[in-house]
Amino acid sequence: MTGTLRDASAAQGGSGESAVDHEAVIGLEVHAQLLTRSKMFCGCPATYVEAEPNDNTCPVCLGMPGTLPVINRRAVEYTVRTALALNCVIPDFTKFDRKNYFYPDLPKGYQISKYDLPLSVDGHLEFDLDGRRVRCGITRVHLEEDTGTLHHAGDVLQSATSSLVDYNRSGVPLMEIVGEPDLRSAAEAKEYLERLRQILMYIGVNDGNLEQGSFRCDANVSIRPRGTETLGVKVEIKNMNSFRAVQRAVEYEIARQIAVLDGGGSLHQETRGWVEARGATISQRSKEQAHDYRYFPEPDLAPLVLGAEFVEEVRRALPELPEARAARLIEQHGITEGEAVLLTATREQADSYERIVGRGVSAGVAARWLGNDVLRLANADHLPLWESGLGEDGLVALLGLVEAGTVNSTTAKALLEELYLAGGDPVAIVRDRGLGQVSDTDALGALVDAAITANPKAVADFQAGKETALQPVVGHVMKATRGRADARLVNRLLRERLSG
Amino acid sequence: MSAAPETLAGCVAALRAGTVSAAELLERSRARIAALDPQVNAFLGRTGELADRAAAAADRLLAEDPASAPPLCGVPVALKDVLCLEGAETTAGSRILGGFRPPYTATAVQRLLDAGAVVVGKTNCDEFAMGSSNENSAYGPVRNPWDLGRVPGGSSGGSAAAVAARMVPLSLGTDTGGSIRQPAALCGVVGFKPTYGRVSRYGLIAFASSLDQVGPLALTVEDAALGYLLIAGHDPADGTSSRSAVEDPLTGLGEGVEGLRLGVPREYFGVGLDPGVRAAVERALEVLRGLGATLEEVSLPSTDAALSTYYIIAPAEASSNLARYDGIRFGLREDRGSLLQTYLSTRDAGFGPEVKRRIMLGTYALSSGYYDAYYRKAQKVRTLISEEFSHVFERVDAIVCPTSPVTAFPLGTHSDPLSMYLLDVLTVPVNLAGLPGVSVPCGMVGGLPAGLQVVAPRFMDARALRIAHAYEQATEWHTLQPGGVEAAAT
Numbered sequence: 001m002t003g004t005l006r007d008a009s010a011a012q013g014g015s016g017e018s019a020v021d022h023e024a025v026i027g028l029e030v031h032a033q034l035l036t037r038s039k040m041f042c043g044c045p046a047t048y049v050e051a052e053p054n055d056n057t058c059p060v061c062l063g064m065p066g067t068l069p070v071i072n073r074r075a076v077e078y079t080v081r082t083a084l085a086l087n088c089v090i091p092d093f094t095k096f097d098r099k100n101y102f103y104p105d106l107p108k109g110y111q112i113s114k115y116d117l118p119l120s121v122d123g124h125l126e127f128d129l130d131g132r133r134v135r136c137g138i139t140r141v142h143l144e145e146d147t148g149t150l151h152h153a154g155d156v157l158q159s160a161t162s163s164l165v166d167y168n169r170s171g172v173p174l175m176e177i178v179g180e181p182d183l184r185s186a187a188e189a190k191e192y193l194e195r196l197r198q199i200l201m202y203i204g205v206n207d208g209n210l211e212q213g214s215f216r217c218d219a220n221v222s223i224r225p226r227g228t229e230t231l232g233v234k235v236e237i238k239n240m241n242s243f244r245a246v247q248r249a250v251e252y253e254i255a256r257q258i259a260v261l262d263g264g265g266s267l268h269q270e271t272r273g274w275v276e277a278r279g280a281t282i283s284q285r286s287k288e289q290a291h292d293y294r295y296f297p298e299p300d301l302a303p304l305v306l307g308a309e310f311v312e313e314v315r316r317a318l319p320e321l322p323e324a325r326a327a328r329l330i331e332q333h334g335i336t337e338g339e340a341v342l343l344t345a346t347r348e349q350a351d352s353y354e355r356i357v358g359r360g361v362s363a364g365v366a367a368r369w370l371g372n373d374v375l376r377l378a379n380a381d382h383l384p385l386w387e388s389g390l391g392e393d394g395l396v397a398l399l400g401l402v403e404a405g406t407v408n409s410t411t412a413k414a415l416l417e418e419l420y421l422a423g424g425d426p427v428a429i430v431r432d433r434g435l436g437q438v439s440d441t442d443a444l445g446a447l448v449d450a451a452i453t454a455n456p457k458a459v460a461d462f463q464a465g466k467e468t469a470l471q472p473v474v475g476h477v478m479k480a481t482r483g484r485a486d487a488r489l490v491n492r493l494l495r496e497r498l499s500g
Numbered sequence: 501m502s503a504a505p506e507t508l509a510g511c512v513a514a515l516r517a518g519t520v521s522a523a524e525l526l527e528r529s530r531a532r533i534a535a536l537d538p539q540v541n542a543f544l545g546r547t548g549e550l551a552d553r554a555a556a557a558a559d560r561l562l563a564e565d566p567a568s569a570p571p572l573c574g575v576p577v578a579l580k581d582v583l584c585l586e587g588a589e590t591t592a593g594s595r596i597l598g599g600f601r602p603p604y605t606a607t608a609v610q611r612l613l614d615a616g617a618v619v620v621g622k623t624n625c626d627e628f629a630m631g632s633s634n635e636n637s638a639y640g641p642v643r644n645p646w647d648l649g650r651v652p653g654g655s656s657g658g659s660a661a662a663v664a665a666r667m668v669p670l671s672l673g674t675d676t677g678g679s680i681r682q683p684a685a686l687c688g689v690v691g692f693k694p695t696y697g698r699v700s701r702y703g704l705i706a707f708a709s710s711l712d713q714v715g716p717l718a719l720t721v722e723d724a725a726l727g728y729l730l731i732a733g734h735d736p737a738d739g740t741s742s743r744s745a746v747e748d749p750l751t752g753l754g755e756g757v758e759g760l761r762l763g764v765p766r767e768y769f770g771v772g773l774d775p776g777v778r779a780a781v782e783r784a785l786e787v788l789r790g791l792g793a794t795l796e797e798v799s800l801p802s803t804d805a806a807l808s809t810y811y812i813i814a815p816a817e818a819s820s821n822l823a824r825y826d827g828i829r830f831g832l833r834e835d836r837g838s839l840l841q842t843y844l845s846t847r848d849a850g851f852g853p854e855v856k857r858r859i860m861l862g863t864y865a866l867s868s869g870y871y872d873a874y875y876r877k878a879q880k881v882r883t884l885i886s887e888e889f890s891h892v893f894e895r896v897d898a899i900v901c902p903t904s905p906v907t908a909f910p911l912g913t914h915s916d917p918l919s920m921y922l923l924d925v926l927t928v929p930v931n932l933a934g935l936p937g938v939s940v941p942c943g944m945v946g947g948l949p950a951g952l953q954v955v956a957p958r959f960m961d962a963r964a965l966r967i968a969h970a971y972e973q974a975t976e977w978h979t980l981q982p983g984g985v986e987a988a989a990t
């Protein structure tokens with residue numbers, strides 16, 4: 001098990017081992033912006049990153065007097081889709097509530113959210129980690145509206161001389177996914193988040209961008225003596241905007257809490273912020289300073305009755321999720337688990353793979369190439385295959401040449417590299433440049449003979465039993481054919497001659 | 501021009517007949533306002549050029565083809581100042597919205613504009629529609645045209661007084677706990693609160709969202725029915741507006757009350773009811789009986805609890821609805837350096853005492869630890885009240901009762917807010933249950949008008965209007981004109 005408490009303690013540079021064997025209890029709360037075209041309660045565009053400040057606003061999302069919210073049906077659909085993907089139960093009846101507090105980024109003075117009757121409850125997310133199956137309960141998935149953003153003249157509000165408010169983000173549909181405190185280590189927390197993000201992106205409801213904050217995470221961390229059931233004092237951690245930050249912050253917090261208890265101190269319920277630069281969490285607000293949000297049912301919206309038909313419709317349209325898809329590919333295509341996991345990392349990647357196989361490339365070849373060389377280029381160029389110059393058409397043509405034995409893999413890899421961005425027709429290029437694989441036994445035979453003569457020491461070593469000694473001899477032939485020789489054939493001819 | 505008609509129907513007919521022009525009606529309306537409003541204070545803002553242009557446009561349409569002109573083409577109307585009209589100052593009677601010009605128009609207002617109405621101005625009201633006497637306006641109280649020393653009722657006091665003083669033939673008000681019906685009763689005009697969800701609330705500056713409803717005030721039931729018909733119907737911009745079809749109240753308006761069963765709730769004739777008002781209403785019931793209706797005593801046992809229920813739910817919603825007035829984006833800002841001090845100073849300077857009182861009441865009722873005892877319990881009682889009405893409506897077609905327990909009272913009478921709240925006792929149950937209710941003049945008590953209230957089941961708006969119309973046509977109370985303001989003006 002990773003992320004044991006001893007590790008965590010060491011990570012903090014703390015005083016070493018704890019007297020009591022503690023266990024961490026971690027629950028994550030994720031806020032994910034939905035990829036709807038318009039905002040939650042008005043017709044403004046829900047994209048805001050590239051817009052000029054306050055361009056994507058209207059009287060409704062500015063909270064002007066007399067304006068009213070109207071529910072974005074698509075946002076409800078996306079939330080239900082997420083809930084179903086996370087195995088949640090969808091109650092028949094749900095309503096919105098108001099969460100009241102004053103802040104300049106909250107134009108109405110309340111956030112339309114959900115309190116006691118969320119859109120969905122009682123789900124779970126399962127994943128493998130280090131050969132174990134981890135199951136984390138999902139308390140609820142529900143829907144609310146995002147706030148605007150503040151820009152302070154200064155680092156923080158307290159020391160700012162002035163602040164500007166941008167309401168472009170105000171009213172963007174925000175899905176809240178509350179996890180049960182079922183996670184026991186920072187590694188589990190990180191893995192849970194990565195799997196959750198993958199699913200949200202798979203089902204097309206969120207773009208998974210932690211840096212820009214369209215996927216945000218808060219963590220609730222407590223510790224207790226291992227083997228006990230009661231929960232310890234809960235600390236909420238905010239301000240983590242990468243997976244690594246989540247892992248580090250949780251590790252830090254576990255170690256901090258253990259150190260406090262070991263030092264004879266006591267913990268109190270509070271909210272702490274992760275400060276990346278210091279690699280530490282610092283206290284922001286204690287329980288005593290907690291808001292009373294005065295929740296009450298939103299009177300401007302009628303209760304929502306989704307109906308079994310709507311839910312079934314959404315369920316039917318749910319795409320195959322990554323785990324199920326990987327399992328199917330292993331089963332149907334006979335590819336390895338490692339390949340399947342790589343290929344199903346994103347829905348687009350898996351779709352691309354299946355399209356390529358659908359066009360006649362054998363599954364093994366497609367999986368190997370997509371999982372290795374193509375993936376490496378895609379990452380290096382920040383351009384997936386289907387958007388690259390080569391495209392799926394080019395790759396299918398190239399792999400066709402490989403499978404037909406027209407080119408060997410060395411040539412194919414070089415071509416892939418050359419054409420990935422630039423594009424081009426591999427078939428024509430191989431023909432025009434004469435890159436076709438040399439698999440003529442007579443022609444290669446002569447070259448093999450020459451190679452044997454040129455490498456007496458290697459030949460002697462091989463004959464003395466050193467298998468790897470043959471490689472420079474093969475290399476000699478490959479070099480002579482500028483890499484076009486059929487490597488398997490060269491090998492066979494060499495062995496025939498040297499053992500003959 | 502002195503022969504110009506006073507009622508809405510009269511104006512519409514005269515405009516179509518060409519005996520009066522929209523410009524002339526606008527001019528007459530302005531002349532009445534100029535002469536009388538220095539005493540009445542019914543108007544907070546005039547629309548000036550906007551109205552001139554609308555009247556000119558209406559006259560062009562009427563000249564081209566009067567038959568196909570829209571239904572209110574050229575008729576001057578007034579809007580309670582909680583209803584947004586694009587570009588026109590909209591204050592909700594509050595200092596905190598002084599100078600606020602919304603960049604949008606309320607749906608109900610837009611429908612009147614589409615019908616060709618000419619908006620003359622915005623009428624005075626209790627701040628954020630919170631009050632029963634119009635004394636809570638930040639811009640001075642409205643005075644009752646029948647007696648300038650008395651209040652017009654509230655909160656749509658300006659809208660009621662403007663119609664009573666014949667400044668406009670139709671105005672829009674809003675009714676959260678009686679704010680259309682009560683001032684209508686106290687000013688001797690007709691006021692109609694439609695079924696909740698019937699008229700869009702988009703562009704209505706919210707007081708209590710689950711109770712607020714826009715409705716017409718006019719000189720006759722027929723006029724109110726026409727005004728209602730024009731503003732009613734589903735609005736995609738209001739998630740609580742009903743999608744069901746609107747029954748045309750004018751079609752069956754004259755069908756009378758013969759054979760209708762009318763319930764008389766005994767709880768509405770209890771202590772606190774002015775004996776003069778009681779007598780007037782009892783006479784009105786006799787008139788209805790004479791017209792062929794059957795009267796039956798019914799009971800609404802939770803009536804007692806309605807007032808306290810209302811004074812928890814309405815302030816709770818208001819405390820949240822009024823959070824947006826924080827000095828950041830619009831309206832008054834008292835800049836004090838720090839955010840908290842700016843919030844505090846802006847809201848302290850911007851809100852009047854009654855608004856602050858209700859924000860505090862509502863905040864308290866919603867606070868953790870008190871929610872169950874107050875807000876949740878109030879919601880339960882609200883459901884109970886609704887059920888009692890439903891139960892009664894299994895036996896009777898409508899309910900008839902007084903609108904207000906008292907007639908117009910002198911300004912400054914109710915310095916104690918609680919005694920003022922008690923005046924809403926006969927109107928708030930109707931809002932809590934979301935029912936349609938109309939107030940029609942039913943007599944004079946010591947020279948002041950009294951009102952009869954007709955309440956129908958949900959979405960039976962047409963029935964409520966039909967019963968009120970039958971009564972009105974059998975009497976002459978609606979034809980009486982307030983003398984007080986005329987005397988003061990001359």
Ligand SMILES: [Zn+2]
Nearest residue numbers: 042044058061
């Ligand atoms: Zn908007």
